[in-house]
Every structure is written in C-alpha cells, then in structure tokens.
Amino acid sequence: QVQLQQWGAGLLKPSETLSLTCAVDGGSFSAYYWSWVRQPPVKGLEWIGEINHSGTTNYNPSLKSRVTISVDTSKNQFSLKLSYVTAADTAVYYCARGSHGDGMDVWGQGTTVTVSS
C-alpha cells in the first residue's frame, strides 16, 4: 500500500520561500506523476503542479513564476518550493500521486502553512 509522508516549515514570513517535501513509501515511483495541491482556509482546492520521475514538470500558470517542483529518485521523494510567499499563500498543502488528467488517487496527510509577519 502506497503511503505519502510530507513535511516542511509551517510558519513563514512574507517574502520567504515555502519548502515542503513528500516521501513515497511503497509502489512504483517511476510509474506515476506526483502532484501538489493546496487548500486555503475554508476554501476549495487549487492544483499547484506535478512532476514525474525524470523531472518533467507542469505548473499552474497562476503560480508558475514562483513555483519549483523537484524530484529525488534515489530517495523516492519530491519537493515543492514557492518563493516570495504572502498571506494569500496560507493554506494546507497536500502532496499526492497522480497527474492532472485522472486526478490524484493517493494523498499525503497535508501540511498547514501560515504566512504572517
């Protein structure tokens, strides 16, 4: 059974860089795309971007200038960096298995990130 375990800093100041990592335990890492999705407080879901094992990425155009998703196949991990955060980036961030087409079938536990001065 595939499990995703994510971690990263939960409190940031404006203009800092958000950094989260997601470790994949079980299953085939190379057979899938791996995604990041976020959920602002009391709001719906927003797709951030995705990456595959070879490093091919796709980003939401609304965040593309600030987002970097990377992969470490030696550790079966993938990471999210979001630069120059503002209060609008306050959200629960989820890592997930799957791509934009069929959506995501396995999700991490979520990390709450708060941006406040």
Next chain:
Amino acid sequence: DVVMTQSPLSLPVTLGQPASISCRSSQSLVYSDGNTYLNWFQQRPGQSPRRLIYKASNRDSGVPDRFSGSGSGTDFTLKISRVEAEDVGIYYCMQGTHWPPTFGQGTKVEIK
C-alpha cells in the same frame, strides 16, 4: 481557466436516502484522445481528499458501489444511492482536460 460550477453547495440528506450533486464545466471536457477527464473527490472532516471517480464514471478501488458518476460534455453528476453517516463531507469535481486543472467550489453533504 475552465470554471467548474457545482450545485447545490449545501446538501442536507436523510440517512438511507439518495443524494445527487451536479457539476457543470464552462467548456466541454472531452479531450482529443476521446477521454473525458472529470474526477470526483470526497473530503471528510479533518481528512485529506480521496478520489472516488475518474474519467467521469470509473469508480476507484475500495469505493462503495453506492457512489456513481455519470455525464458527458459539460454536465456531470455524482450520485449516492443511499447516504450513510460516513458520507458526510465536502465533495469536489475536478477537470483535467484543459490547462490548468480546476476544481469546483465543493458541495457540503450533511445529515438532516
């Protein structure tokens, strides 16, 4: 971006009764490969989302058969044949046909 509009936004249901959620897209979700990339997710209180349905009508492994997805083009429906207490939560549709993928606002299902 493709706008996904769900209705209703709140759905009180009696246990054992059916429930239906509508999701409409601002553009057709039929992709050039012939597939329709419309997914449904359930988010129980305090939990991560869980995919229920992919490609409009394919139920995920482990999802009870009381959940079904249907629809085509721009008009889609998630049905719960008999609501159980564990079905309480927010349900989201998501389109993966057009760039970027977008979600509906969510429909909150609660027990009357």
